[in-house]
Amino acid sequence: MLKRLMSRPNLILLAAGGSAAMMIGALLFQYVGDMAPCKLCYWQRYPHVAAIGIGVIALMVPGRLFPLLGALAALTTAGIGVYHTGIERAWWPGPESCTGSGGGLGGLSGTDLLSTAAPTGLVLCDEVAWEMFGLSMASWNAAASFGFACLWLMAARSRV
Structure with missing residues (x-):
């Protein structure tokens, strides 16, 4: 029973289905x-979309290549x-275009500084x-995606 549950198709369905669930969420x-x-x-979403597509192909094409590509996609989003978690927790700086630390006030005119219109x-x-249980969405994505990568690697090793 356990061997059937851990078959290559089921592992692929669990891994790709997990990415689909992450995207739906x-x-x-x-x-x-x-x-x-x-x-x-957004950057975290792209590998999930790739993993879903890889999963569809992996169910039709035998071999280890597509499960390994699925693992790579899962590890990329993880x-x-x-x-992203490190940026949220201030462990390291993030891209200036995406954090509150970029640019300074040097490029703003007096009108810009006095404006009450916030960027939308x-x-x-x-x-x-x-967050839930002290973990942000980025943290949950990383944890789940490491699990998906394990499923993909188990599918790559599976002979059935």
Whole structure:
């Protein structure tokens, strides 16, 4: 029973399905929860989309190449999630275009400094929009994606 559960197709379905669930969750947070994503949030989504496509192909094509590519996609989004978590926790600086630390006031005119109009649509990467049990969405993405990578690697090793 366990051997059948841990078959290559089931492992691929779990890994790619996990990425699909992460994407559905991200879109629900964005469109239902009205939480706009930052630039790094978008970057974390792209490997999940790739993993979903790789999963579809891996179910039809035998061999280890596609499960290994799925693992690479999962590890990529996990790495971006760790990087994003580090920025949120101020462990290291983030891109100036996405954090509150960039630029300074030197390029602003007096009118700009006195303006009360705040920029719209700007979501900073160093601000945590939501967290559960002390972990941000980026942290949860990293943890889940490392798990998906393990599933992909188990699928690559599976002979069935």
